[in-house]
Amino acid sequence: MDIRRRLPSSRPPRPAGALHIDAAAPARAASTQPGALAAKDPASPPPVRASDALPVPIRHTNKVFFPLFFLAAYYLMNRWREKVRIGAPLHVLNLLDMAAIVALVSSLIYLLSFFGIELIQPFLGPRGADDDFIPAEDPPEDAQCPTLCSEVAPARAPQPPPRMAAAAPVPAPAAGPPVPAEDEEIVQAVLDGAIPSYSLETRLGDCHRAAGVRREALRRTTGRSLEGLPLEGFDYESILGQCCEMPVGYVTLPVGIAGPMLLDGKLYHVPMATTEGCLVASTNRGLKAIRDSGGADSVILRDGMTRAPAVRFGSAKRAAELRMYLEDPVNFDTLSVVFNKSSRFARLQGIQCAMAGKNLYTRFTCSTGDAMGMNMVSKGVQNVLDFLQSDFPDMDIISISGNFCSDKKPAAVNWIEGRGKSVVCEAVIKEEVVNKVLKTTVPALVELNMLKNLAGSAVAGALGGFNAHASNIVAAVFIATGQDPAQNVESSHCITMMEAVNGGKDLHVSVTMPSIEFCLLIPNSQPQTFVLGSFDLGSSNSTTSHFPRDDKPGTWTDSSRSLEAYSRQTGGPSTATSVMSRAWLVGIKQAPLTVIVPPIFSN
Numbered sequence: 180m181d182i183r184r185r186l187p188s189s190r191p192p193r194p195a196g197a198l199h200i201d202a203a204a205p206a207r208a209a210s211t212q213p214g215a216l217a218a219k220d221p222a223s224p225p226p227v228r229a230s231d232a233l234p235v236p237i238r239h240t241n242k243v244f245f246p247l248f249f250l251a252a253y254y255l256m257n258r259w260r261e262k263v264r265i266g267a268p269l270h271v272l273n274l275l276d277m278a279a280i281v282a283l284v285s286s287l288i289y290l291l292s293f294f295g296i297e298l299i300q301p302f303l304g305p306r307g308a309d310d311d312f313i314p315a316e317d318p319p320e321d322a323q324c325p326t327l328c329s330e331v332a333p334a335r336a337p338q339p340p341p342r343m344a345a346a347a348p349v350p351a352p353a354a355g356p357p358v359p360a361e362d363e364e365i366v367q368a369v370l371d372g373a374i375p376s377y378s379l380e381t382r383l384g385d386c387h388r389a390a391g392v393r394r395e396a397l398r399r400t401t402g403r404s405l406e407g408l409p410l411e412g413f414d415y416e417s418i419l420g421q422c423c424e425m426p427v428g429y430v431t432l433p434v435g436i437a438g439p440m441l442l443d444g445k446l447y448h449v450p451m452a453t454t455e456g457c458l459v460a461s462t463n464r465g466l467k468a469i470r471d472s473g474g475a476d477s478v479i480l481r482d483g484m485t486r487a488p489a490v491r492f493g494s495a496k497r498a499a500e501l502r503m504y505l506e507d508p509v510n511f512d513t514l515s516v517v518f519n520k521s522s523r524f525a526r527l528q529g530i531q532c533a534m535a536g537k538n539l540y541t542r543f544t545c546s547t548g549d550a551m552g553m554n555m556v557s558k559g560v561q562n563v564l565d566f567l568q569s570d571f572p573d574m575d576i577i578s579i580s581g582n583f584c585s586d587k588k589p590a591a592v593n594w595i596e597g598r599g600k601s602v603v604c605e606a607v608i609k610e611e612v613v614n615k616v617l618k619t620t621v622p623a624l625v626e627l628n629m630l631k632n633l634a635g636s637a638v639a640g641a642l643g644g645f646n647a648h649a650s651n652i653v654a655a656v657f658i659a660t661g662q663d664p665a666q667n668v669e670s671s672h673c674i675t676m677m678e679a680v681n682g683g684k685d686l687h688v689s690v691t692m693p694s695i696e697f698c699l700l701i702p703n704s705q706p707q708t709f710v711l712g713s714f715d716l717g718s719s720n721s722t723t724s725h726f727p728r729d730d731k732p733g734t735w736t737d738s739s740r741s742l743e744a745y746s747r748q749t750g751g752p753s754t755a756t757s758v759m760s761r762a763w764l765v766g767i768k769q770a771p772l773t774v775i776v777p778p779i780f781s782n
């Protein structure tokens with residue numbers, strides 16, 4: 180009978196007195212008879228090697244025995260040479276000599292076994308016959324045990340190999356509101372792919388109904404409930420073809436009013452949409468300090484939106500020729516006429532070029548009136564590129580925006596050259612106001628601003644981040660007034676300066692923001708675009724004044740705890756991002772309170 184090696188058995192030991200039938204015993208007995216020959220099965224596994232008996236992988240034992248052999252041999256040779264030199268008998272050994280001999284012999288035995296001589300196998304102990312061998316094929320019951328089989332429990336049928344676990348089923352869709360019968364068929368068509376989800380508004384002619392159908396299809400696809408996302412109460416017609424394609428709801432966000440702010444002799448109130456506790460309150464305190472000290476003054480340094488296309492030539496020489504043409508003052512008037520055709524508000528202000536090999540990046544700057552002007556500038560740039568194709572037919576336009584603009588990314592070019600509105604706001608806070616309203620001292624604020632906003636930001640390698648939290652103010656105002664929140668990246672570039680004036684008694688504070696990008700909500704209000712900057716100025720005063728004192732951590736922590744309760748009540752996320760409805764924006768335009776999105780400074 181053929182035999183094979185048994186894998187380690189997982190069976191429990193046989194109880195005492197249990198009947199055991201060794202089916203392989205007759206075969207082993209026959210093999211012991213004189214003249215019996217053991218047939219070798221060519222399909223049988225290879226013989227057991229000595230290294231198989233070791234309890235650790237062979238690569239680890241090799242790392243031990245190879246160095247051990249050479250070290251022991253080296254030590255014994257040195258010892259014996261020393262004994263020969265001094266005339267000592269070789270058979271006199273100390274403990275270290277005996278240990279070296281044992282190590283040499285054991286490592287030699289291991290190495291010989293490793294190369295095929297199985298010397299250590301007999302010392303591992305004999306294996307039980309029942310554990311080492313099993314029948315390759317069970318013999319027929321009639322031939323092996325005609326009388327005893329009835330006394331033996333029937334053998335358990337061999338178990339098939341376990342199958343791979345099936346993929347987890349998609350969870351059943353969470354229960355949702357009932358779907359009208361006329362919409363059920365449309366929802367199923369969206370799920371089956373018969374109707375594209377993006378075309379529901381066109382097919383149904385009802386934007387609110389389309390959002391509901393899309394929402395139900397999403398719920399069934401993901402298996403997750405959308406109860407926390409409001410659907411009712413929003414004018415989906417107002418965003419059709421304008422913004423946010425494929426809507427399934429909207430997010431609510433609280434809006435607070437900060438002010439009044441005294442800027443250039445006028446009072447302003449500014450909305451802030453945020454879920455951060457104490458932000459509006461802290462800003463109001465800073466504005467009160469400015470107002471009690473006589474207000475803030477502002478100045479606009481630059482006003483120009485940029486767009487920088489990327490073009491490629493066959494050689495750097497040709498790219499340099501176009502660069503010289505664009506930067507030549509003689510050609511500026513011609514290029515301005517071509518550029519300004521895009522809009523009655525667009526006026527080309529300048530062209531700045533940069534090269535990278537045979538690639539040319541051209542940064543066009545133009546005024547855009549009350550508009551933020553990204554589309555306006557892009558159209559003007561396209562007009563210029565079309566005009567240049569006649570003189571430079573080998574020019575390959577790679578992209579209308581080559582990131583030399585640079586839009587929605589922190590970039591040194593915006594920090595240095597500016598983009599959008601570049602604004603500076605300043606105020607002188609009286610000593611008594613610093614002590615009473617901000618509850619600190621002028622020297623403490625000056626030192627803190629230097630160590631935190633300037634030195635600390637420099638240590639961090641900040642790019643335009645030499646302030647306390649300008650992005651908080653910019654983001655809150657941008658969201659509340661319908662601006663693009665993503666442009667908070669460069670719009671919050673800000674450096675805050677503080678110094679003692681009037682003999683060290685009063686505090687001079689200024690904020691410089693070189694790249695505020697926004698659209699004016701109130702037409703022809705260019706002188707009021709400094710509101711954002713001065714707003715940040717007030718917030719930086721208040722926020723920075725917290726740090727020299729010990730009352731800040733508890734205030735912010737307590738306010739953060741209440742945010743979770745608000746999230747549960749509204750069903751929206753605690754870090755919600757939202758846009759104001761058109762009705763709110765129209766209300767801002769028509770309201771008696773003056774609201775300007777622009778320049779807000781905040782440290």
